[in-house]
Amino acid sequence: MTYIRKPEWLKTKLQSGLQFVHVNNIVKEHGLHTICSSGRCPNMSECWNKGTATFMISGEICTRSCKFCNTLTGRPLPLDPTEPAKIAESIQLMNLKHAVVTSVDRDDLPDGGAYHWAETIKAIRKTNPDTTLEVLIPDFDGKTELLNIVIAQKPDIISHNLETVRRLTPSIRTKAKYDISLKVLSYIHSQGIIAKTGIMVGLGETEEEVLTLMDDALATGCSILTIGQYMQPSRKNIPVSEYITPAKFEEYKITGLQKGFRIVESAPLVRSSYCAEKHIL
Template sequence: MEHVKKPEWLKITIGTNARYTDTKRIVDTHKLHTICSSGRCPNLGECWGKGTATFMIGGAICTRSCKFCNTLSGKPLPLDTQEPERVAESVRLMKLDHAVVTSVDRDDLPDLGAAHWAATIKAIKEVNPNTTLETLIPDFQGREELIRMVTDARPDIISHNMETVRRISPLVRSVATYDRSLEVIRQIAESGITVKSGIMVGLGETPEEVEQTMDDLLANGCRILTIGQYLQPSRKHYPVHEYVTPEQFARYKETGEKKGFATVESGPLVRSSYHAEKHIRYK
């Protein structure tokens, strides 16, 4: 496929300030993993400069190898049992009003990492009772008893990403499926916790397919949606088919909110946890 040139609106400048330096120091000192770094997020400078980071638990190696994701894949190390406490203490040191936690997939574990998730949520809430919490969870292979372990820990928002439209899902996701993700979202919604999801565009989808995904999400109880431009992490990853214009992103936002989402974050640099602190109002 012919290379698609990156447009001007996707070129960013990563500046640093004292808050950025403090955030990086805390992340490094506590040996934390962040999706900001492993996912090569284009908003790292902005978010770390405001003292926010998305913690990634369960290690830095994922058992899956999705064609859009830059996180390392392979055989993970054993879980670090001290990680929940370290993450909770880092949230305290960063003085976060709102924290976001995600994880790699741990298909190698009997409970797929669900108990570790629950322990991390509990630790954060105990150490930081005034901090609100969003969790971006994997699909736990659709096992309801494992998803329930996370919902029972009662984070304020639970996000699970669809990643893309139905047709493209099997082309870029190594294990997860479109319908399984919808089932995860449905179960979260039935627990009474606010549900959020995210998709990438620029993979070759049509606007009609994006709208169908919106309808599917709304039908299963999703209230918050993020839409961002897919950026190819390396040559071995799935290629970018197009760079969606800011005007089209604006149309997606308008369409989604008219359809019934409480809010839609839609823009070229939007990622799952971008401006997550604003979404707590829809809890």
């Protein structure tokens, strides 16, 4: 595939600052993993300077090898039983009003890491009772008994990303299935918790497919949608098919709101946890 030059609207400046250094030091001192750094998020400097970060639990090695993701893949290490406490303490040190936690996929574990998720949420709630919490979870193969383990801890928002349109899912997400992700979102909503999802565009999808995805997500009860530009994080990842214009992102936002989403974050640099603190009711 021919290399496509990155447009001006996607070029970001590296930032520093005391708050960025403070957050960076906490992450390093506690041996934490963040999707900000492992995913090479373009908003890392902005968010860290605001004193926010998206923590990634269950290690840094994923059992899946999605074509868009820069997270390490392979055989994960055993879970760190001290990780929940470390995450909770870090959130306290950062004085976060809203925290976001995600994880790698742990298909190597019988529970997919669900109990580790529960322990992490418990620790965060105990140490930071006033902090609102969003969790961005794997699909747990759609098993409701595993989803219930996380749901029982009652995070404020449970997010699970569709990532891309139905047609591209098999080639982009490998093990994950579009309909399983819809089932997960539907189950989250059925349990009375805000359901949220996110997608990337620029992978070769059509506008019609994006609009169909919106309808599919809305049918599950999902009320928050994020749309951002896919950017190839490394040479091993799938190349960008197209850079979507800011005007088209704005059009998607307007359409999504008209269709019935409560919140739509749609812009080139939007990622699933971007401005997450604004999504609490």
